[in-house]
Amino acid sequence: MAGVKEYKCPSCGGMLQFDSTLQKMRCPYCGTELEVSALEEYDSQLNDQTPNDMTWDNLSGNAWEEQEAENMRTYICDSCGGEIMTDASTAASSCPFCGNPVVMMNQFSGDLKPDYVIPFKLDKEAAKTAYKNHLKGKLLLPKSFHDENHIDEIKGVYVPFWLFNADADAAYRYSGTKKAVWDDGQYIYTKTSYYSIYRKGSMEFLHVPVEGSSKMEDDLMESIEPFRFEDAIDFRTAYLSGYLADRYDISLEDSIERANNRIRRSVSDTLRSTVTGYQTLEEENGKVSLSNRSSSYALYPVWLLNTTWHDKRFTFAMNAQTGLFVGDLPTDNRKMILCMAGFSLAFMLIIFLMFWLLM
Amino acid sequence: MRKRRYVTVHNRAEHFLLSPSKNMMRGYLLAVLSVCIVMVFTLAFQAGAEAVFHPELLDDSADLLDDEQFEKLNCSLFDISQKYQFNVAVITTNTLGNYDAQGYANQMFTSREYGYEATNDGILLLVSMDQRDWCITRDGYGYTAFTDAGLRYISEHVKKKLSAGDYYGAFTTYAELCDKFLKKAESGAPYDNGNLPRDLPSPGAWAVIVGLGALLGVGVTLLFKRQLRTVRRNAAAQQYIREGSFRLSRREDTFLYSRVTRVKKPKNETRSGGGGGGSSHSSGPSGISGKF
Numbered sequence: 001m002a003g004v005k006e007y008k009c010p011s012c013g014g015m016l017q018f019d020s021t022l023q024k025m026r027c028p029y030c031g032t033e034l035e036v037s038a039l040e041e042y043d044s045q046l047n048d049q050t051p052n053d054m055t056w057d058n059l060s061g062n063a064w065e066e067q068e069a070e071n072m073r074t075y076i077c078d079s080c081g082g083e084i085m086t087d088a089s090t091a092a093s094s095c096p097f098c099g100n101p102v103v104m105m106n107q108f109s110g111d112l113k114p115d116y117v118i119p120f121k122l123d124k125e126a127a128k129t130a131y132k133n134h135l136k137g138k139l140l141l142p143k144s145f146h147d148e149n150h151i152d153e154i155k156g157v158y159v160p161f162w163l164f165n166a167d168a169d170a171a172y173r174y175s176g177t178k179k180a181v182w183d184d185g186q187y188i189y190t191k192t193s194y195y196s197i198y199r200k201g202s203m204e205f206l207h208v209p210v211e212g213s214s215k216m217e218d219d220l221m222e223s224i225e226p227f228r229f230e231d232a233i234d235f236r237t238a239y240l241s242g243y244l245a246d247r248y249d250i251s252l253e254d255s256i257e258r259a260n261n262r263i264r265r266s267v268s269d270t271l272r273s274t275v276t277g278y279q280t281l282e283e284e285n286g287k288v289s290l291s292n293r294s295s296s297y298a299l300y301p302v303w304l305l306n307t308t309w310h311d312k313r314f315t316f317a318m319n320a321q322t323g324l325f326v327g328d329l330p331t332d333n334r335k336m337i338l339c340m341a342g343f344s345l346a347f348m349l350i351i352f353l354m355f356w357l358l359m
Numbered sequence: 360m361r362k363r364r365y366v367t368v369h370n371r372a373e374h375f376l377l378s379p380s381k382n383m384m385r386g387y388l389l390a391v392l393s394v395c396i397v398m399v400f401t402l403a404f405q406a407g408a409e410a411v412f413h414p415e416l417l418d419d420s421a422d423l424l425d426d427e428q429f430e431k432l433n434c435s436l437f438d439i440s441q442k443y444q445f446n447v448a449v450i451t452t453n454t455l456g457n458y459d460a461q462g463y464a465n466q467m468f469t470s471r472e473y474g475y476e477a478t479n480d481g482i483l484l485l486v487s488m489d490q491r492d493w494c495i496t497r498d499g500y501g502y503t504a505f506t507d508a509g510l511r512y513i514s515e516h517v518k519k520k521l522s523a524g525d526y527y528g529a530f531t532t533y534a535e536l537c538d539k540f541l542k543k544a545e546s547g548a549p550y551d552n553g554n555l556p557r558d559l560p561s562p563g564a565w566a567v568i569v570g571l572g573a574l575l576g577v578g579v580t581l582l583f584k585r586q587l588r589t590v591r592r593n594a595a596a597q598q599y600i601r602e603g604s605f606r607l608s609r610r611e612d613t614f615l616y617s618r619v620t621r622v623k624k625p626k627n628e629t630r631s632g633g634g635g636g637g638s639s640h641s642s643g644p645s646g647i648s649g650k651f
Contacts, residue, residue, distance in 0.1 A: 139583045171609075188624050193617040200609035204601040222593035262596035269595055274607055326589040336580060344576025351568045355560055 006078050007039055007241060015079055017242040020120035020320070025238060036238045043238075112248070116163075116232040116298035119239045120156055120320045127154060127303035127318050130325040134316065139339065142332040145309050153306040156320065158240060158299035159221060160212040160248035163229075164205065164259040165294045170267045171200040172286035176278035195278065199271045205263055209300070210255040212248035217315070218258075223326040224319040227300045231321060235299070245299060252295055264288050414448070414471045416440060421451035421488045423526040432527070435534045443541040445500060446473045446481030449530050453488050460485060460492035460648040468496055468644040483644070484533050486521065486651075493521060495533075496646030504544035505537075508552040510647045513540070516558075521651035 007016040007025060014029035016039065025034045122130075128151070135146050174197040181190050207229045211221040233239075267288050275281060301320035306313060309330065316327030416436040419429060432449070439447045448471075455463045464485040467473075473481035480499035486492070495514055497505050505513070513536045520529035543550050550556060560568060 134589075138586050140580075140587060176612075183624055186624055187621040189619055189621045191617055191619045194615045196611075196613045196615055198609060198611040198613070199607065201605060201607040203606070204604035205596060205599050206601050208596045208599045217590075219590050219592045223590045225593055226598040259596075262594065265595040266597045266600060269597065270600070270605060271607075274610065328590050329587040331584055331587055336584065339580045339583065340576055342576070343579045344573045346572075347575040347579075348568050348572030351572055352560070355564060355568065356557060 007043060007238060010034070015241075018119065018239050020123050023119060025241075036236055039238055040236060112297055114160070114235040114299050115296040116229075117158065117235045117239050118227055118229075118232045118298070118300050118321050120243060120301040121231070122303070122318070122320045122323055124154060124156065124303070126323065127156075127305065127320070127325075130303075130318050130323060131305055131316060134325050134327065135329070138329060140331050140335050141329055142309075142335075145330055148309065149307075151305050151307050153304075155304050156243040157302050157304055158243055158245040159216055159302045160246055161209040161227075161298050161300050162212050162248070162252050162255040162259070163207040163209055163296045163298050164256075164263075165207065165292070165296075166263065166290040167202060167204050167292045168263055168267050168288055168290055169200075169202045170271060170286065170288040171198070172268065172271045173198050173284040174272070174275055174281050175284055176275065176281045178277065179279050196284075197275050197278075197281075199274055201271055201274075203267065203270060205266070207296075207298075208259050208262060209298075210258045210262075212250045212252075212255060212297075213246045214249050215246060220315065220317050220326065221302070224302065224317050224322075224324050227319065227321055232298060240299075243301070248297065252297075260290075263290070413437075413440075414446065414473055416446065416448045418448075418450045418452075421453050421486065423451050423486070423488075424530075428527045432530050432534065435531070439534060439538050439541070440475065442538075443545070444475045444480070445504070445541055446475055446483075447534060447537045447541075448473055448481060448483045449486075449533065450483060451486045451488070451526075455487045455490070455492060460487060460494035461496065461646065463487070464494040464496040464646065464648070465644045468498060473644075474499055479644075481644075482537060482646075484517065484530070486526070486529075491521075491651050492648065493518065493651050494646060494648035496644040496648075498644035500544075501644075504541050504549050506549060506551040507647070508555060509540055509550045512550070512555050513537070514647050514649070518649065518651050 008014070009016050009027035009030060009032050011032040012027060012030040014027050016025045016027050016032075016034065018024075018036075019026040019033070022033060025036055025039050026032070131151065132149070135141060135149065176195045176197050178193045178195065179190060180193075181188065183189065209225065209227065211218055268283070268286060271286075272281075272283070303318040303320050305316040305318075305327070307316075308314070312330070314327060314329070316325065318325040417429065417433045424432065436447050436449065439445075450464075450467055452463075458466060464483055467485065468481065468483050473479070473483060475481065478499050480501060482495065482497040482501045482505060485494045485496070493514070495505075495510055495517070497510070513533065516536060517529045517533050520526075520532055539556065540550055548554070
């Protein structure tokens with residue numbers, strides 16, 4: 001059973017949206033504000049009285065090939081009756097005809113339901129401002145990229161993350177050397193002392209995220225970490241309205257290896273930081289064992305921006321909780337060569353003057 | 360071994376004195392003219408007797424210069440001496456005899472009567488080939504124009520070229536620097552500690568300036584390029600370690616063994632120079648010496 005979930009304003013009947021500033025549901029037409037919990041209660045009461053007509057499933061006609069059909073979904077907007085078509089893993093969108101935010105409930109039905117959601121804290125304007133700031137102060141950015149500053153697309157997306165909790169016990173062995181140097185007037189002596197170093201310790205990892213959507217680039221998502229889990233709340237569909245929501249398509253099992261790699265690296269770094277006073281240090285072997293393992297499924301808020309420059313697509317992402325903005329930018333090669341020459345000459349002049357004044 | 364001397368003014372006077380005696384053998388009609396000539400040359404002789412004495416400014420007994428170099432350097436030394444009324448001399452020798460470099464140079468300075476006219480204002484560069492010794496000594500006004508710091512400065516430049524076997528280069532450098540120092544001394548503020556002439560960087564220093572400058576220039580540019588790359592994987596999970604949860608339960612640093620190696624200590628270079636100094640005009644010539 002698939003359906004479109006919209007929240008109607010109890011006051012005027014307009015479609016409610018989640019306001020990231022107020023952290024409440026708000027009616028854009030009459031300004032009515034509602035707590036999410038109150039709205040859900042109200043909504044469940046309404047549903048008891050007037051169940052939705054979930055007939056869209058029958059409408060996904062024969063025109064699609066079987067494989068295409070698996071990846072596409074069509075919905076009828078409850079507000080204007082328009083037909084919405086998205087791919088299978090999009091869970092929230094807005095009606096292209098009337099603009100009403102919709103949550104496609106079937107994307108979560110019969111599947112794992114997210115445990116947590118961090119609601120959007122920063123709105124679209126904040127994302128646009130962050131993008132403009134991102135372009136500032138970049139000496140080697142092509143001027144035309146800056147001047148032709150058109151954002152092709154900007155969308156708020158709830159990105160699926162698998163979160164891993166575990167207690168890590170680890171033991172690492174290193175070999176290290178210390179050196180002492182002295183001389184007796186005739187010879188310079190170097191004494192190299194060899195040590196075996198052992199460290200054993202434990203630490204707790206909480207909510208290590210691994211992104212669960214193959215459509216998102218992993219490095220882009222890892223670049224906007226961390227998300228502060230303190231703001232996470234139990235998942236409620238109401239928060240999705242007005243934003244896109246991707247469903248996971250990388251399973252929990254397939255995400256474990258990435259989580260393990262990140263945990264192992266942190267354990268190694270932490271234990272190694274306790275080894276000091278050696279001139280050389282090499283890791284001989286290390287063992288990490290995890291206990292109290294648990295995982296959860298969460299949706300984290302991200303603004304995605306796309307722009308095209310010289311037929312090349314550039315994607316930027318902003319953490320909609322913390323405001324961290326990332327995205328690779330093109331390099332102006334001509335500027336780079338000029339910079340190299342200019343800076344080199346400037347440094348040569350400075351060193352020459354220092355030489356001249358000191359000698 | 361060559362022995363050359365600069366033709367001094369009183370020699371010239373003697374030559375002129377000999378020639379009019381032949382004319383006196385001519386006829387009576389020339390007698391009046393002869394008397395005049397005798398009178399003129401008598402006056403010239405008297406003037407010659409009072410002419411300025413010029414000691415030999417360049418003595419290349421070690422034969423380090425060819426003829427052309429000798430002439431050029433000799434002229435140069437003479438010109439400087441005339442310009443500043445201060446003797447700038449060079450002596451090369453194969454052996455110092457029983458003297459050390461400073462002693463030999465001082466002895467030469469005195470015995471050859473260096474010093475413009477009746478003064479002892481002069482400076483002498485001595486180079487001895489058998490033990491590769493050098494010495495610069497000065498007297499009189501030399502103490503004013505060439506301070507100890509100034510002598511060290513000149514000797515460093517001269518020694519570099521002597522060590523490289525560029526003797527003509529060493530002597531011309533010496534002459535040029537003497538010219539420069541004397542000119543500065545004329546202004547009333549001779550070169551000394553704190554205001555010595557500055558040299559352009561050596562080829563090695565230029566290489567460091569260019570190399571380091573280019574390295575820093577490229578480094579800074581790459582930092583600006585790095586600004587454009589903000590997307591990178593997060594290899595660790597450091598931010599997700601619960602605060603205060605890290606416990607180090609075992610910490611062992613076990614000493615295994617040690618090894619001692621030794622290398623011979625490089626000998627400190629013995630700095631040449633020094634020897635002398637002094638700043639009293641009455642103490643005779645003194646200066647700085649060393650090996651090249």
